[in-house]
Amino acid sequence: MTNRPRYAPLSPFAQARAHLLLCDGAAIPDDAFAPGHGLTDFPERWTVAGHALVMPQPFGAPSEQRFRSASHLLALLRHRLAAETMGLRIYAVGSEPFVWDVAKIAREAGMGREEMRLFACGAPERRVACVHCRTVNPGVTTTLVTCAGCGAVLTVRDHFSRVHNTWMGVQCDAEAPGEVPPVEDLCA
Amino acid sequence: MATRFKPDETFRDDFRYGNSETAILRFPFPFGEDAYMYGVNMEPHTRPGSAGVFAVGFDVDEHYVAECAERAKVLALEPGRCLVLPHMREAEWDTLELIMESLAADYPDQFTLERDGLDWTWTNRPLGIHHTFRFGDATTLPHPPFEYIVRQAQGDFTLQDQRDGTLYIDGGVATVPADWSLAFDVGMTFHEWHGPVPLAHQAGVFDRALQYLMRVRYGHPARRLNWTMTINPRLDTSPENYPLWGPDRASLTAETIGDRLFLRVELQSFFRLPRSNALLFGIRTYLASLNELTRVPKWGRRLHRVMRDLHPDIAEYKGLTRYRELLVAYLAQFDDGAPTAPGITPDCAALSD
Numbered sequence: 001m002t003n004r005p006r007y008a009p010l011s012p013f014a015q016a017r018a019h020l021l022l023c024d025g026a027a028i029p030d031d032a033f034a035p036g037h038g039l040t041d042f043p044e045r046w047t048v049a050g051h052a053l054v055m056p057q058p059f060g061a062p063s064e065q066r067f068r069s070a071s072h073l074l075a076l077l078r079h080r081l082a083a084e085t086m087g088l089r090i091y092a093v094g095s096e097p098f099v100w101d102v103a104k105i106a107r108e109a110g111m112g113r114e115e116m117r118l119f120a121c122g123a124p125e126r127r128v129a130c131v132h133c134r135t136v137n138p139g140v141t142t143t144l145v146t147c148a149g150c151g152a153v154l155t156v157r158d159h160f161s162r163v164h165n166t167w168m169g170v171q172c173d174a175e176a177p178g179e180v181p182p183v184e185d186l187c188a
Numbered sequence: 189m190a191t192r193f194k195p196d197e198t199f200r201d202d203f204r205y206g207n208s209e210t211a212i213l214r215f216p217f218p219f220g221e222d223a224y225m226y227g228v229n230m231e232p233h234t235r236p237g238s239a240g241v242f243a244v245g246f247d248v249d250e251h252y253v254a255e256c257a258e259r260a261k262v263l264a265l266e267p268g269r270c271l272v273l274p275h276m277r278e279a280e281w282d283t284l285e286l287i288m289e290s291l292a293a294d295y296p297d298q299f300t301l302e303r304d305g306l307d308w309t310w311t312n313r314p315l316g317i318h319h320t321f322r323f324g325d326a327t328t329l330p331h332p333p334f335e336y337i338v339r340q341a342q343g344d345f346t347l348q349d350q351r352d353g354t355l356y357i358d359g360g361v362a363t364v365p366a367d368w369s370l371a372f373d374v375g376m377t378f379h380e381w382h383g384p385v386p387l388a389h390q391a392g393v394f395d396r397a398l399q400y401l402m403r404v405r406y407g408h409p410a411r412r413l414n415w416t417m418t419i420n421p422r423l424d425t426s427p428e429n430y431p432l433w434g435p436d437r438a439s440l441t442a443e444t445i446g447d448r449l450f451l452r453v454e455l456q457s458f459f460r461l462p463r464s465n466a467l468l469f470g471i472r473t474y475l476a477s478l479n480e481l482t483r484v485p486k487w488g489r490r491l492h493r494v495m496r497d498l499h500p501d502i503a504e505y506k507g508l509t510r511y512r513e514l515l516v517a518y519l520a521q522f523d524d525g526a527p528t529a530p531g532i533t534p535d536c537a538a539l540s541d
Contacts, residue, residue, distance in 0.1 A: 002383050003384060112352070114352070131427045152431065159384050160380075163376070164372070171430060175435060175438050
């Protein structure tokens with residue numbers, strides 16, 4: 001047992017006025033959805049195109065809206081939720097940092113944990129916060145990372161903050177400098 | 189007998205710290221038997237007839253003045269060690285009231301609280317504080333109400349909001365943490381912030397502890413003991429500063445371990461707050477060196493047996509692995525194999541030399 005988030009495959013909430021599915025543009029595996037469910041259960045879908053030739057409608061009717069980047073999508077999600085009323089449920093599927101960014105924006109807009117469902121997929125990737133110098137190191141795919149802020153080689157504790165969307169990084173050789181364990185890929 | 193404070197004690201740099209014989213005999217030794225495993229070891233706090241550190245809500249001992257100075261030092265260097273989310277304002281005032289009322293009732297020679305409606309006057313003689321303020325009006329205090337009062341109390345405190353069938357850690361002060369970060373953990377649920385603890389989850393300890401805590405009623409606080417070990421009498425063993433204190437763990441020798449290795453006991457207390465319905469956790473830390481503790485023969489014997497037989501996952505989580513062999517070898521001299529009586533009391537009137 002650790003403080004590592006676990007995810008259940010997505011299915012729409014039974015009681016809701018509207019459903020909004022947010023994707024980061026990566027391929028969505030079949031196991032992201034509960035048996036009998038799929039993309040078509042979520043009539044309003046936002047996804048990331050990865051280029052600047054799109055102009056999405058944040059208040060569009062049920063349809064697929066394509067955003068220029070994850071940052072673009074998240075900024076307009078904040079805008080959309082600020083104008084929302086009760087009864088909307090949101091769903092996020094994509095990398096772990098992405099789905100928890102969505103959760104954070106939803107929480108800041110006043111939504112509770114029981115009003116959203118998240119499913120992280122794809123190759124493991126973490127944001128690691130250096131507990132010593134507060135620098136957040138994005139895109140970490142290994143068990144050790146050299147902190148961009150203070151240079152410490154951080155080991156990543158099995159301790160995830162849903163509020164900060166970061167894993168806790170702690171200097172791995174603080175007790176005996178140079179005693180660094182082997183680096184492993186998070187996929188392993 | 190009035191407590192004689194030791195204002196010159198330090199918990200960093202030159203580490204000037206020690207326990208009087210009285211302090212050793214009232215030390216909350218955490219092992220009631222010769223073996224240790226995680227459990228839901230919760231019981232009512234401040235029961236009539238309780239003695240020593242268990243007799244009052246917030247124990248004030250000979251280290252009070254020095255520990256308050258240490259807290260002020262940490263907060264001056266790292267103000268983020270005290271952090272309360274905005275929806276916990278009412279719980280801040282609840283905390284201030286609870287601690288002031290308790291200290292004034294339990295130590296009338298040292299602390300006085302006079303109330304005239306919402307106009308309160310607080311006198312803290314050990315720290316030389318005398319303030320008149322308006323209860324509920326934060327502009328009348330030099331710090332926010334939670335920070336104001338925890339600067340005048342020993343040990344760390346956290347504020348838990350109870351909602352969604354769990355407890356959220358939504359505020360606190362952690363200048364005396366046993367390797368946990370308030371800034372990182374803030375906003376987590378009870379199970380999330382305890383995630384890294386080994387073995388206890390599988391045993392259902394946290395499920396049962398949470399159920400117990402959510403039922404704690406106003407006026408009926410609860411408590412438990414927890415423990416770890418610290419090299420030197422260092423209160424600030426925060427993960428933030430681990431690069432500064434981590435090397436200590438590799439520095440012990442057979443000659444120094446008796447004086448430099450400290451059993452670190454947390455007297456954790458749990459209080460329901462009246463207006464906010466939040467739960468206040470007190471995490472009061474007591475430090476005693478091996479050489480101090482082994483002056484109680486029962487504790488010396490027991491400490492050897494507990495450390496020798498400790499589950500390796502617990503030893504690793506508590507950071508003992510690097511020096512555990514040295515520790516057990518050192519403690520062996522205090523274990524003659526005689527049976528020990530159940531319970532944590534020292535069972536001796538005076539200390540051995």
